[in-house]
Amino acid sequence: MKYFVKKTAVLFFCVAVFLISCGKKEKDTSHLNIAVSSYVPYTFAKSVLGDAANLTLLIPPGTEAHAFEPTPKTIKELKRSQIFFYISNTLEPWAQKLDKNAVMLAENLPQVLPQDPHVWMSFDNAEVMTQNLANYIIKIRPDLEIKIKQNLFAFSQEMESLKYLYSNILPTCQNRTIYHIGHLAFGYIARDYNLKFEALFSADMGQEPSAKEIAELVKAIKENKVKYIFSEEQLNPALALTISEETGAEILMLNTIEGISKQDFSEGKTYQALMLENLKNLAVGLECKRQ
Numbered sequence: 001m002k003y004f005v006k007k008t009a010v011l012f013f014c015v016a017v018f019l020i021s022c023g024k025k026e027k028d029t030s031h032l033n034i035a036v037s038s039y040v041p042y043t044f045a046k047s048v049l050g051d052a053a054n055l056t057l058l059i060p061p062g063t064e065a066h067a068f069e070p071t072p073k074t075i076k077e078l079k080r081s082q083i084f085f086y087i088s089n090t091l092e093p094w095a096q097k098l099d100k101n102a103v104m105l106a107e108n109l110p111q112v113l114p115q116d117p118h119v120w121m122s123f124d125n126a127e128v129m130t131q132n133l134a135n136y137i138i139k140i141r142p143d144l145e146i147k148i149k150q151n152l153f154a155f156s157q158e159m160e161s162l163k164y165l166y167s168n169i170l171p172t173c174q175n176r177t178i179y180h181i182g183h184l185a186f187g188y189i190a191r192d193y194n195l196k197f198e199a200l201f202s203a204d205m206g207q208e209p210s211a212k213e214i215a216e217l218v219k220a221i222k223e224n225k226v227k228y229i230f231s232e233e234q235l236n237p238a239l240a241l242t243i244s245e246e247t248g249a250e251i252l253m254l255n256t257i258e259g260i261s262k263q264d265f266s267e268g269k270t271y272q273a274l275m276l277e278n279l280k281n282l283a284v285g286l287e288c289k290r291q
């Protein structure tokens, strides 16, 4: 009997330990709730975390990112999250006001163009921003380290592939100027691949182009017999359509990734996929020999 009691006690002890450890284990591997400002940190977080986190995108799909103002809904969404990643104070001055512990990803970047805050358009910067995000998550969730490092390695490989494609295709373009009916968001691509970039709107979209600026761009497009002009989805298409009609140039789209269309969002398009689409359109629009 004594033996049975002892055995039963041991058994209960084991069951209790098992339940506690199960409970603990469940807590350790539970979903992370992460808030991100724009689609840039969203796609980086998805690349390194996969489905290990619930991601909340604060700037809703279909919205122009620079015009975003936080709403009571933003604050509510933020409260449900353990971490909040954003790009930079230049682009999102509202981020640190909402959460003083918000984590800025544009730190220790190898490439900096002071006039262009769209830092992720440099593949080297994209890699560092993703590493920054990954390091932060590993610190608070060491149990995810192996998975994150594997994904980070795959992401770096994809950056190398993109660099290879961009540097093999863009030097073969017959036209070297991107006429963009959009904002100054592609300065890094222009610099890295030796292209000229003429944008109608400023880097922060703060100022509408004047009639004189529009007229000058139309004149340049006509004089250079440009067949393709570029625009971006989160912008009212009226101006690009007018310029297209006036010059006969066809419109191709470029994606800044900071703002994402509802369709691209529902399809879960990655940074890698969107940068590849940008390259395809640049190759057509700049009449590159390699496509």
Ligand SMILES: [Zn+2]
Pocket: 066, 118, 183, 185, 203, 204, 256, 258
């Ligand atoms: Zn922008």
